[in-house]
Amino acid sequence: MADFLFFLQQITNGLALGAVYALLAIGFSMIYGILRMMNFAHGDLYAFATIFIAALLIDEISVILAIPLGIVVGTVVGIVIERVCYRPLRFVDRTIAIVSSLGAAFILRNGSEYFWGVHALRFPLLLGQQQVPIAGVNFPVTAFYVIAAALASLALFGLFMRRSKIGSGILFVAQDIPTSSLMGIPINRTIVLVYAIGGALSVVGGVLYGSIYGVVFPAMGFPGTIKAFVAAVVGGIGNLGGALIAGLLLGVIETVVVVYGAQFFGMPTGYRDAAAFILLVVFLLFKPTGLMGTRVSMTEVGAIASMGYSAVAKKTVRLLGLVAVPRAALAPAAVAVAVLLPLVLTDQYYLRIISIVFMYSIAVLGMNLVLGYCGQFHFGQAGFMAIGAYTTALLLLHTETNFVVALLISGGLALVAGLLIGIPALRVRSDYLGLVTFAFGEIVRLIIVNSEFTRGPMGLPGIPLPELFGVKIVTPVDFYYYALVLLVLAYAMCAQVTRSYIGRAWRAIYEDETAAEAMGINTGRYKILAFGLACFLGGIAGAYWATQLRIVTPTMFELDLSVMVIIMLVLGGMGNLPGSIIGAAIMIGATELLRPIADVRSAFIGLVMILVPIFRPQGLFVDLGPTLARGWARIRGSRPTGADGGGR
């Protein structure tokens, strides 16, 4: 009996947490359902506004004033995100819009850290902490208040959608945008409203979160986004009732798994988030349309319409300088310069930095294959880099393995891990690969933090120096050459593959999957190939990193790393191999240069992530290749032949 009551108590707590998730998920689901846009700034918006409220309350401003002010902030931020990150990009490639929303997330996160510090702020337990003892188990009354408050705000929202003219517009726009505009519904204003309401609801969720746990902190933002995403997908995208139920369910499952996992299996509570992700992956495999089915255009008929739309969207804006001109003379010249560089540049600090640029370049090249060429979402390169780094670290620390062998094993393991999650995810829908890889990166990190063999947060220090044929790699110059060799090999691999029939198949898949299939391309197989190679290169990059730093820690592989790699890719230009190296160089260079203003650095980077897509969605350096090639052709006095320049 007591056991059962304890269980009920956990369910109640879970429902309270779930109510918060539901409030977050509804806004996320609306935006995703109507616009097919994944708003990765959603959770950081909620964190930002909630911390703002906490700060006001700490300054002893009345709750009556602070909460409405916070909701206004959330609403305004939502509107700004729509206006700046989405509207200019609505008909641009979706990957680009994701980068821009990640940029907004960076700015919000950095903003709240800048104004209110990185640490947790106390949040008053607005709904009290009463507990009613029943048969020896204390029932948290607060939880009921939280659930009631969440349901009340949802009811208000529902009333607004039903009763107000502008609110009702949302319901119609979600079903059919062109016909809605024929009814006289202003589409742009309605979409702004969706973002505004999403923002406001998430702030209510944040207030409730603070009231449950008594603290709010900047890092709560990203998990918020992921939970919203998970609940939106499980509930059926665009299905708001589904999002509500899925949010509640997620809260309950998480709570139950954590409490009983700790009780019976001694599972560290750090696995809380992993539990949710694993649940999601399993769920997607068995019921990809979501718990309640998707209401908006997910039937086959709807798919036809959306296919047409995405074809138009894809074709109108171009990301890539797909003309992969070989620059036959350029590549050897670049390598020669790189080889000779240490003779001129003797400052070890710079050599170390450049080696790190090379390491990043390898990871970005991998991302380029899958995102830039094949157009499949992969957002979790950090996870594969971590696998590579830890594999190499463990092999070199505990065995006599040669580092070259360790390197290959590292890449191989990352590849295998990639296939294990990629094959089922891609079988369902390409979008889900993005979600699954995101989650995977976090799971890998959680496992590392919570495991014995990785020594948890302390990491693995003292990795032996690599050695080849009796020659030890010791100095920064040695490492520079080691990194250079890896980069040249990786680049050569990517160049060979992308200019072969495989690269053509990827580009065909990127632009038009149906047409690619009609030409005999087994699209599933080639997507997996791109993804597998990306994971492999991620593993290699991680393995190198471990040997250069001689230590690996979980903090190296936080989500920021995955995001960083994507930014490098987008900056350099998707589908543009030299761009990957340039993008890495710019970002690492900027990080170093911005050291003096470290406290606003990530906001600055966020700004770049928003501005580049608006002004140059094709990347900063997309025209570089063709321009150089044209120049070279002029020198030779001939026109370049063929898009792949004779296929040498």
Added chain:
Amino acid sequence: MLKIDDLATGYGYAEVLHGLSLELNEGEIVAVVGANGAGKSTLLKTISGLLPVRRGTMTFKGESLVGRRPEDIVRLGIAHIPEGRRVFPYSTIDENLSVGAYTRDDRAAIEADRDAAYRRFPVLRERRDRLASTLSGGEQQMLAVSRGLMSRPKLILMDEPSLGLSPIMVDRVFDLVRELNAEGKSILLVEQNATRALAIAHRAYVMVTGEIALAGTGPELLGNAEVQRSYLGG
């Protein structure tokens, strides 16, 4: 009332209308007929602001329509009843009718218009609380027309209203077009079913690959061999 001169538009890289001119006077039924692919639907989408004008002019009661957003065009008094009905499947019939009056604020009058719609089509009243996706094709067409009327338009653009309907429903739809015209609505009717459309139209245009090939009164064109050729070749 509606005057279009040298209009060009298209999708992406394809130009679909290449310099089309057309006129409609108040109180008229004007039919635009032609084989599919001729650009008839494109014409209506351009008038209602769904597609941008690339060249040419378009005025309604002396006001230019070029560059206006669809919602403004609805407010000017033009309703577009799209091809394939496009009712909102997950909304009830009642809601579908209400959204048709989105640009209006006179609640009582909206209510009266909805009642009028239900009087016209009692079958809709019977199912007013059901989702529109549960209606048959013909009933959806009734709903789409009624929804379009809810904005109190002066000009109605009808895109293939008889498409995919049973013969009885087709009769009903053409009767409805006449009925609406008798009530004072001007109508620009795009139809594949040329015989029927020409029979009820005051004037008509025959479109071939984005241009007007022929113009005349309905009965004139009805007997014209050229019209048949534009459809069946030869």
Added chain:
Amino acid sequence: MTAPRPVIFEAHGVSKNFAGLVAVNNLSVRLHEGAVLGLIGPNGSGKTTFFNVVNGVYKTSGGRVVHRGADITDWPSHRIAGHGITRTFQNSRVLLNASSLENVMVGGHLHARAGLAGVLFSTPGARSREAKVKARALEHLAFVGLTDYADELARNMPYGAIKRLEIARALQTEPDILMLDEPAAGLNPRESENLMKLVSELHRAGKTIFIIEHNMRVVMGLCQRIVVIDAGAKIAEGEPDQIRRDPRVREAYLGKGA
């Protein structure tokens, strides 16, 4: 007329429903080797849906599709292409950001496959395959009259050229049967006439062609046989003259009483 050639493609009672809506209803079609078969019907009668079902874009709701003795019903598209049936699309789905030549080479995918190792190490086998595909692609570009555009990005090409490019790409798969979905849609009269000349050249070159086309003048001039569908079901089949006189066809197109 030549002696009857063997039937190489047959659809038996193919149906397709979308959420209860019947888009294709028990449609049977036979295609003789070397023939040009037209599929016509009013807007929304299910022509493209039928193409999509035959090509594996959609799963059938009923019926069978047979090509040269193999039951290809519900095969994935790429496998059907591998078996010798390829198509073009109504809205011209070429790669706008690739050159013409590359676009056509995409069609050579099945003939270029050399394996990852072959590509990475640039084996002689892989190189010769690639060279062959490229040479063949140039031939196909020449055939459709796009040699001058070989290096041009598709996005910079006029629409008429893009339509031809799509045909060249389809030819590059070396198909047994070429399915053309409204190749003249969106073209001006002159471009459309040129395109049709191209299709008749293909026919003379011995290709088996299955074509959806709106322009009746074109269809009547091109096809030996025509299948007419309305509301997803076949309402007539025969030679162009028969079809033109058929009252059911007139009714479907022009409405009752024509």
